[in-house]
Amino acid sequence: MGTPLDAANVRRAFRLIIKSAGLDPAQWSPRELRHSFVSVLSDNGISLEEISRLVDHSSTVVTELVYRQQIRPVIQSGAMVMDRLFKP
Template identity: 40%
Template sequence: MHILPATPFSATDQVSAIHAAVPWSNIDLERGELRVRGTLVRTDVGLTIQPPKTGNGWRTIPLSGAVASAIRRQRAQQAADRLAAGVSWIGSSHVFTTEAGTPLDPRNVSRWFDTVVKRAGVDGSLHTLRHTALTAMAVAGVPLSVVSRTAGHESITTTVDLYGHVAEDATRDAVEALSRRLGLDVESRSEGSGTPLDSVPARVNG
């Protein structure tokens, strides 16, 4: 199995299942977009693509330039695999495949990731990546409505319950940083050092 390039799927549901389910037709590299239309799951009849569980699960996620470049490299790698496999190439429409071109079993993707993080000496899972990505968005000040759409949450209430406190903390940090930048921090006032606003009139005349 090839190492999966960095993608925005870490912010989506069932990361490994979405990785495995994406066909090339759902990626527009020119526009820099990924359309999430299902997950790949193992059933009694084998690997099948099932639609998202909720209406918000059907979504389009923008791709950064770095991610688009990584996916282009994956396309080149897949073409090389096809040449190397020759008549053994089975082929599929999926972006991420085995060296024979067959879809990746999401369970194998999760096992591969677990092995990688264990070798790196860190804790985490593919679901941890999802939580980290969404938390980073909230800390960066991304509106929770956007975070919710990216995650595919059934409602923004779910997003607020999970990440609302992160956004509030980030907002407080931003306000305090601005106050320090303007010399309005509480400590300087309590020490009687004065602030630039001391000389500002209490009222604006006219």
């Protein structure tokens, strides 16, 4: 309809989907989707800067602090490149 979604309706629909998947709705929230989104992007080599833009953070520092575990592959791959470049 083009109107903003109501948060309560989104949560209710999300709980129904989680329950139908056989999961405990008390342990899941729509926020989990955001963490999954960051993880999938990171695992597929998307840069920290791009991830930060996509999740609408003002800087990569915020993304790094909030999603430290999810962006680990991006950080590790960057470190591996630096190791190759500056190998003694």
